Amino acid sequence: MVGQRSEIILENLSEVESEYKVNRQTKIEEIRQNPDVSVLIIGAGINGISTFRELALQGVDVLLVDRGDYCSGASAASSHMVHGGLRYLENAEFRLVREALYERNQLLRNAPHYVKPLPTTIPIFSWFSGLLNAPLKFLGLRDKPGERGALVIRIGLMFYDIFSRRNQVMPNHKFALRGKSLRQRPQLNADIVATATYYDAWMPYPERNCKELILDTQTLSNTAHALN
Numbered sequence: 001m002v003g004q005r006s007e008i009i010l011e012n013l014s015e016v017e018s019e020y021k022v023n024r025q026t027k028i029e030e031i032r033q034n035p036d037v038s039v040l041i042i043g044a045g046i047n048g049i050s051t052f053r054e055l056a057l058q059g060v061d062v063l064l065v066d067r068g069d070y071c072s073g074a075s076a077a078s079s080h081m082v083h084g085g086l087r088y089l090e091n092a093e094f095r096l097v098r099e100a101l102y103e104r105n106q107l108l109r110n111a112p113h114y115v116k117p118l119p120t121t122i123p124i125f126s127w128f129s130g131l132l133n134a135p136l137k138f139l140g141l142r143d144k145p146g147e148r149g150a151l152v153i154r155i156g157l158m159f160y161d162i163f164s165r166r167n168q169v170m171p172n173h174k175f176a177l178r179g180k181s182l183r184q185r186p187q188l189n190a191d192i193v194a195t196a197t198y199y200d201a202w203m204p205y206p207e208r209n210c211k212e213l214i215l216d217t218q219t220l221s222n223t224a225h226a227l228n
């Protein structure tokens, strides 16, 4: 029985493979016969794919090519974070953080099957550390990271909450004093004074998201073609 089933699966696989080869060959022939495109995008990582999609949805005829598989470069090998850039607040990059948070929230709304909330807890070991560092970094007079105390973290997270309000999808941050933090997470270092928990997001399978963007774009547009 097992042998029979694996034969059927292999047969189906080779059918899919030959259908894929036919489709691909047809596509290559079509492009050879009609090689003029308004835009050729080289590299199907997330940047190439996003550009491909934006142009195609605006009616531009576009060809996306990759020398390897789609999404096989940095876009598949990232840390899988979809974050708003909390630490950039210290460099006063408010516009960047606001935009990153907006895009993060849009991804959570539009692709909940790929982008997941990521609750993150920061253990905090002092109340006032970093009070001087933060303004110096903010003014560009210091660029080394230092320890951040409860007050600095609280201010940063309040800004983070405010900047994500435009299309908010996740709860605001929560602050807990030592006793409550240790009750909730007994494995934490007992030297903490508090913890702060905030939400970012992560993407477990970026390749799937990239692939879906390509397939979806080709379904929506007759003049968008992709080849790997």
Ligand SMILES: Cc1cc2nc3c(=O)[nH]c(=O)nc-3n(C[C@H](O)[C@H](O)[C@H](O)COP(=O)(O)OP(=O)(O)OC[C@H]3O[C@@H](n4cnc5c(N)ncnc54)[C@H](O)[C@@H]3O)c2cc1C
Pocket: 042, 043, 044, 045, 046, 047, 048, 049, 065, 066, 067, 068, 069, 070, 071, 072, 073, 074, 075, 076, 077, 078, 079, 080, 081, 082, 083
């Ligand atoms: C270690 C690391 C961790 C990261 N972590 C995160 C993170 O957690 N969150 C986050 O948002 N960002 C993260 N980044 C950044 C993010 O991964 C990149 O900004 C993003 O993936 C870049 O996408 P890309 O499309 O420009 O490049 P790539 O994904 O590298 O795509 C380039 C594509 O071009 C193709 N190509 C190259 N040369 C040619 C050629 N001559 N002809 C045809 N095709 C070609 C390659 O095959 C590849 O598929 C991280 C980056 C690194 C290095």
